Amino acid sequence: MKKADIKVLLVDDDVIERKSLKRELTLNRCEYHVVETSTAEEAFVYLDNMTFDVVIIDYHMPRISGIEAVIRLRNMPNLKHTAIVMVSNNSDEALMLECINAGAQDFLLKSEVTESQLTRTILQSRQRHELEQQLYESYQEVKNLAERDKLTGLHNRYYFDEALVQMLAHQKRHPDELTAVMLFDLDKFKHINDTFGHEMGDKLLVAVADRLLKALRGDTLFARFGGDEFVLACSQLRSIRHVKGLLKRLLKTFDTAFVVDEHELFCSCSVGVAIAPANGESSEELLKLADIAMYRAKRSPQLQYCFFEDNMQEAFLSKYKIESELRHAIEHDEFVLHYQPIIDMQSKRVAGAEALIRWPQALTSKNPGVFIPVAEESGLIQAIGKWVLQQAFRDLQKRLKEVDFTYVSVNVSPCQLCESGFFSYVESLIKQYEVPASALVFEVTETALLSEDTVTLNTLNSLHDLGIRIALDDFGTGFSSISHLLSCPIDIVKIDKSIIQNITCPNSKHKNMLEGLTYLLSQLNISIIAEGIETQEQSALCQRLGIKLTQGFLYYRPASEVELQLLLNNTIEQ
Structure with missing residues (x-):
């Protein structure tokens, strides 16, 4: 991008300060396309409808402070590639640090602004912002890899454990609600692997994950634990009846054959269920109890799912x-x-x-x-x-x-x-x-x-x-x-x-x-x-x-x- 292509949004309630900053920009041999506004609210409207390379915003703004404005700007999805420069007459170093931490790329004193310094700051801020975006995107990519199952694209156990902790924290603040943890284990999956090969088994796992995912509401936590085990957690439930209703809906998805490479594969599963707060309040405890209940379901041909009961743990420990x-x-x-x-x-x-x-x-x-x-x-x-x-x-x-x-x-x-x-x-x-x-x-x-x-x-x-x-x-x-x-x-x-x-x-x-x-x-x-x-x-x-x-x-x-x-x-x- 050429310097002349740089679009700047100038936000300052003081018209004289605003014109002074604009003048410094126009003194530069390179032209800038500058849009002025006197309030943060007007700036948000501009930013919803136009794309800018740099936002220069005054720290002291009416109604919304500069810090609040920067935080809000950083949360606007269409500002992914926009740099922010904060300007102020206050030289307090703590204030400068606060602005940078809020998301600004640079901080300038108005009394020291010159044409060359402003231009250099804009260019450096843009460059710094682009580097920050690259680092953020790299971090997000690594984070996504760390939290996703490579085969199915579902969340993995690491993400599930972290998210379940947050879900249970919410549940504790709402004791009248239930959180259900359900552990799914496919029946005779080893036989499918042995008969058709591991590649076919992997494709079946992807098909199962896709079908279950489509049957779930958006706020349900769903993950693959590895092998042929899937787990989901659902919060804000009012009764066991709601848990059973969800289970029946999910198990019904197994009634139809999975078509994999022109083969019709019928697959069933066994499900173990643990309920918070009745069975436990920690993620580790609920997963352990759901696992115990799942093995009970797997051992009983007449059961597709089983809720954890107190006497199960003694039998499980004995086994x-x-x-x-x-x-x-x-x-x-x-x-x-x-x-x-x-x-x-x-x-x-x-x-x-x-x-x-x-x-x-x-x-x-x-x-x-x-x-x-x-x-x-x-x-x-x-x-x-x-x-x-x-x-x-x-x-x-x-x-x-x-x-x-x-x-x-x-x-x-x-x-x-x-x-x-x-x-x-x-x-x-x-x-x-x-x-x-x-x-x-x-x-x-x-x-x-x-x-x-x-x-x-x-x-x-x-x-x-x-x-x-x-x-x-x-x-x-x-x-x-x-x-x-x-x-x-x-x-x-x-x-x-x-x-x-x-x-x-x-x-x-x-x-x-x-x-x-x-x-x-x-x-x-x-x-x-x-x-x-x-x-x-x-x-x-x-x-x-x-x-x-x-x-x-x-x-x-x-x-x-x-x-x-x-x-x-x-x-x-x-």
């Missing part, structure tokens, strides 16, 4: 302790395998044995029914499951060399079956330990089949084709479906002990059910194991119904590998 202990146990090899024999009812000999994990050094709970679900929720089941398989294969290899033994049965978690590399891992173990696939049975529960997951079904079919038999465990506990017997490669059904232990009761429907199941399964050429046999009467009834394999405390309790070896040797000698 956290178990998870910490499990990590230590994995690192220090603290698990052992015991084996419960499976009995052939005709020969009364041991036909096989079920491998059962035991954790003798556990401090919180030694019960697998307690620590295995925690391992599944935390993702530790993959490491534990690999250890169980490797140990079972190692024991089986030794056992097959020493005694006449049919098979070992190993429980496999649904989390393992949906893991893409699970089949390859099993195949490598068979080769490593040189055990026949026919000596292996993998037990799965019907929960692994409920989602009709194609990865799980493909894995089961591949294992079955390899020669491994598949047993459906806990049949009759509530999820049992005939369709699974027809659509999945099931070789064995294990009738749950809850049925077996009631078959000898008078007028027992359990007996009738067992009789019907035995006939149905025999027609499908599916073997049956009755588990939980504790009395001779139960054993005799199972034998009369034609059930050939049984398992329970009546025969043997789970035993160590050494004890099982002794049992098998004694059986051979007899």
